[in-house]
Amino acid sequence: xxxxxxxxxxxxxxxxxxxxxxxxxxxxxxxxxxxxxxxxxxxxxxxxxxxxxxxxxxxxxxxxxxxxxxxxxxxxxxxxxxxxxxxxxxxxxxxxxxxxxxxxxxxxxxxxxxxxxxxxxxxxxxxxxxxxxxxxxxxxxxxxxxxxxxxxxxxxxxxxxx
Amino acid sequence: xxxxxxxxxxxxxxxxxxxxxxxxxxxxxxxxxxxxxxxxxxxxxxxxxxxxxxxxxxxxxxxxxxxxxxxxxxxxxxxxxxxxxxxxxxxxxxxxxxxxxxxxxxxxxxxxxxxxxxxxxxxxxxxxxxxxxxxxxxxxxxxxxxxxxxxxxxxxxxxxxxxxxxxxxxxxxxxxxxxxxxxxxxxxxxxxxxxxxxxxxxxxxxxxxxxxxxxxxxxxxxxxxxxxxxxxxxxxxxxxxxxxxxxxxxxxxxxxxxxxxxxxxxxxxxxxxxxxxxxxxxxxxxxxxxxxxxxxxxxxxxxxxxxxxxxxxxxxxxxxxxxxxxxxxxxxxxxxxxxxxxxxxxxxxxxxxxxxxxxxxxxxxxxxxxxxxxxxxxxxxxxxxxxxxxxxxxxxxxxxxxxxxxxxxxxxxxxxxxxxxxxxxxxxx
Numbered sequence: 001x002x003x004x005x006x007x008x009x010x011x012x013x014x015x016x017x018x019x020x021x022x023x024x025x026x027x028x029x030x031x032x033x034x035x036x037x038x039x040x041x042x043x044x045x046x047x048x049x050x051x052x053x054x055x056x057x058x059x060x061x062x063x064x065x066x067x068x069x070x071x072x073x074x075x076x077x078x079x080x081x082x083x084x085x086x087x088x089x090x091x092x093x094x095x096x097x098x099x100x101x102x103x104x105x106x107x108x109x110x111x112x113x114x115x116x117x118x119x120x121x122x123x124x125x126x127x128x129x130x131x132x133x134x135x136x137x138x139x140x141x142x143x144x145x146x147x148x149x150x151x152x153x154x155x156x157x158x159x160x161x162x
Numbered sequence: 163x164x165x166x167x168x169x170x171x172x173x174x175x176x177x178x179x180x181x182x183x184x185x186x187x188x189x190x191x192x193x194x195x196x197x198x199x200x201x202x203x204x205x206x207x208x209x210x211x212x213x214x215x216x217x218x219x220x221x222x223x224x225x226x227x228x229x230x231x232x233x234x235x236x237x238x239x240x241x242x243x244x245x246x247x248x249x250x251x252x253x254x255x256x257x258x259x260x261x262x263x264x265x266x267x268x269x270x271x272x273x274x275x276x277x278x279x280x281x282x283x284x285x286x287x288x289x290x291x292x293x294x295x296x297x298x299x300x301x302x303x304x305x306x307x308x309x310x311x312x313x314x315x316x317x318x319x320x321x322x323x324x325x326x327x328x329x330x331x332x333x334x335x336x337x338x339x340x341x342x343x344x345x346x347x348x349x350x351x352x353x354x355x356x357x358x359x360x361x362x363x364x365x366x367x368x369x370x371x372x373x374x375x376x377x378x379x380x381x382x383x384x385x386x387x388x389x390x391x392x393x394x395x396x397x398x399x400x401x402x403x404x405x406x407x408x409x410x411x412x413x414x415x416x417x418x419x420x421x422x423x424x425x426x427x428x429x430x431x432x433x434x435x436x437x438x439x440x441x442x443x444x445x446x447x448x449x450x451x452x453x454x455x456x457x458x459x460x461x462x463x464x465x466x467x468x469x470x471x472x473x474x475x476x477x478x479x480x481x482x483x484x485x486x487x488x489x490x491x492x493x494x495x496x497x498x499x500x501x502x503x504x505x506x507x508x509x510x511x512x513x514x515x516x517x518x519x520x521x522x523x524x525x526x527x528x529x530x531x532x533x534x535x536x537x538x539x540x541x542x543x544x545x546x547x548x549x550x551x552x553x554x555x556x557x558x559x560x561x562x563x564x565x566x567x568x569x570x571x572x573x574x575x576x577x578x579x580x581x582x583x584x585x586x587x588x589x590x591x
Contacts, residue, residue, distance in 0.1 A: 032541055066555070068525075
């Protein structure tokens, strides 16, 4: 379960620390253990200036407290999703969620999930699935929130709906 | 260690009664079960009693006049008498509930229900200006029902603090318990810290003001002799499944005059006196609080668990667990990078040992232990405010019982060291 990729991300997390500007922010808590994540999403509107599925996830930053699985999962998420469109990112989320519910027998698409395939072993342990999904659920909420915000103009730092 | 210090208990012999303890887990590792604070394992004698009820006597109790109904009712009521005797009570003072949580809710709801019940229930009325006192170390089961009672009635919730050492802080006892106090709900033994609280002191103070005292004894009744008359509380609640008994049965013990003055919580069949189309009267306790077909097979199983524990002797259980706990505190406490959350001395504490391993999240500690066959609990153990008090998100908890051995404690120590090696923390990292 503790693949080297997971331990690497745990020891040296990527994109940790909350950043500005952001369009949406979500705070999620795992009620069974008290682990928490606060995650921010910044979207860049599509060329048509739309904040829809064609917008780009231009930044994801987070602050979190929790076990190796939840920490590494947040780190991998930022690597995977930053730079993708919202539609592409949602597909990654779906693939990741499906893998986490596969009870360890899933055959995840490595082209889609990249480093995140390392979490397939975690899906064998029902008590840890929530740990792996915590940041992803927060990302989904923060992104939905971001899409409902006003597109930010020329760097005026307008914060998203909360 | 002398036999006197250990108590007259042969854990290796007792283990033969618990088939589950001889199984393996996770690729053939022998199971080391250190999670009895969550739920205990069941000896063959308890399982046999429950099975025999189903195979020989099964019927809905307190209904029907056929032979099986009589036998089932006799079995159920005999179980009540056995369980009552186990805590020094009379049978009619014991109410069966689903578990400790339901027993606490029963009292909390009876209090708010008394607002619309007759004058004879006035003793339980509570409202704005009244106070309910709990402590920072309560399990959510003995906290949230009181928060909700206060929300429903406008009463005020207050609480005892805990000290850095994991003891109940009685410094402001005189201020906290006063003429406005209606009820004090307190853990007899903490499910996280292991602390056994000085409940007699609190009870004496509460009774000066006519306040009621409910003891959450879910973690004490399984592990030490408990005599309700000697303790002097008004209500005492515990669960069957934490004391070798079946799931789905718990106990509310109450002073008979208080139970008689309490309105019901859950209403329906068999808790009634007479029923008309638009109203009903209530049965006397304990039936008043046992609506619906009750869990007779589980009551019989719990009585068998009481018999089992009585045969071992609760003084022996306490002495053995005290020796085992002392050993565990010493061995775990001596590990570099490990901090025990709770009293580090064995006095006035039970065999629940919660700890933090520096730089390793409890989930990860638990995972490494699990890989070696050790079953512990990780998380906040349904005591989130207590964890906040000690500035920790979660802890790892090992909880001991009469079937645990000194070798189990050694396995725990080795497991913690393995976790430290795996995550590259601790000594030599």
